Amino acid sequence: MKTRRQVGTVIYHIFMILFALLMLYPIIWMIMSSFKPSIDVMTKSYELIPSTWDFTNYYRGWVNGISNIPFSTFTWNSLYISVLATLGTIISASLAAYAFARCKFKLRGFWFACMLISMMMPIQVVMIPQYVMFQQFGWAQSALPLIVPAFFAASYGPFSIFLMMQFMQGIPKDLDEAATIDGCGKYSIFFRIIMPLIKPAIASAAIFAFYWKWDDFIGPLLYLNKPQNYTISMALRMMSDKDAITDWGVMFAMSTVSLIPTLIIFFCFQRYLVEGISTTGLKG
């Protein structure tokens, strides 16, 4: 009986490891290809470990970039857009989450329903009027349409509101009541009691907001027209747009670079991601 169970465990682990390799293979292949000479990437696509290592892909991609714009420009563009949008989302979403979780204002149920509906609304419905509106604001061809709405908890905001609200509802109301007796108003309760306690939820929401903005493609596609303003995802698209990519090594080197922030955050803060997904039950 005991040996049978041990055999079962071994089979289990063999299956799980093989499956893990299958899952990771495309990603590992891409990273490994970034170290191959460009000629080898497709002619020797079956080999995982490069037979000749070539580290110049990274240098050529990063410094020469695309159309004489160094890749560092695109990285910086992606970075400042993602960081500002994340900051805006966290500020506006935490305020709204507090309103929904702790204030009994009029029409609360109605606005909450509106928020849930906006969470399910396909972007295709609002895309064109938003585009027209930003044109009229004179914001077209700038990064403003990608940043400003985040400060009003638009696009991915409702997800963050929902996540933080769920978390706040887990904080005992007794704390608020005790603070009220001590003379705290709604505002000092928010800043002094709720905010410090929801740090894990803020972390989860910030990670998701950053990821989505970092990977966002349709937003930059609509609003960024000049190559020097491109984000990484737009730069990679421009690179891959040519019908026949010749410099595969550089292509994969820069693709790998684009995944580095995602991977670092993933491995450092995985706990917050898992909690975020499990508590809200939403997409990641």
Place this chain on the structure above:
Amino acid sequence: MVRNANAAAKQPKNQLTRRSGWSSFINSENAAGYIFLAPWLIGFLVFTAYPIFASLYYSFTNLNPLKGLGKETFVGFQNYINMFTTDSVYYTALRVTFVYALVSVPLRLIFALFIAMLLNRKSKASGVYRTIYYLPSIVGGSVAVAVMWRSLWIQEGTINAVLQSIGIQCEWGWLTQPSTALMCLIILAVWQFGSSMLIFLAGLKNIPAEYYEAATVDGAGPFRKFFSITIPMLTPVIFFNLINQLILGFTAFTQAYITTRGGPMNETMFYALHLYRQGFEYNKMGYASAMAWILLIIIGIMTAIIFKSSNSWVYYESKGE
């Protein structure tokens, strides 16, 4: 004099009551609620609510940015009629999107559930496995992965190289064959089952162990336990996942845009991609708005069907509270 002193004494008191009136107003549930809600509320009205209605209006006009915004004219139902009569790609886009969503979503959920079941056992390695299986989902939305995916399936790509090594000669590029291109994108979607897996895993952990113990005492085998305990207990999670994933499936855009650009022969022309091209490449924004509303109606009907049917298959455990 006495009067004056009285008046002087009264003044600060008045001020005090006035101030406390203001502070009690600003601290009231209503005022505080709306102050905290304000950023989102403004954002919702400007960036979501107004665009929804504007989009409905545009769908009845010939809005075209080349002719100038604000110079659109009312064309009645013409856009909606064109969609079903003159746009030869429209039906293809509908078919492709339905196939994509209705094949990839169930496959993804089945995979996610299967792997979640395997991960739901006490093993030191399960955390590592979970990380690995989730990784494709976390990078999956990026352009980098889409480019990588394309290079896997092209004529000289890895898939053909692997097939050749086991003796199968394959000379075609999978993404340029109308019959296989959509399949490649479906596999890409299924590969990213990670977030559904995590949601299932959280659901599985919530099922009380006593249920399984009781079933074992009654002599139930693993299959019986799966269909009589696990599945019914997970139905709320499945229900939620199903709606979410279907919406994502029907609005898929980036992966098709990068890997195939809708080709070959429009066989991967996702609805969202066709809509984007009509609106932003051919500048037919009125038409694209009409397409968006049909998409919204399709998603609405799908969601309504799932909601309606949920009474008969979603099992909510009554919590004795």
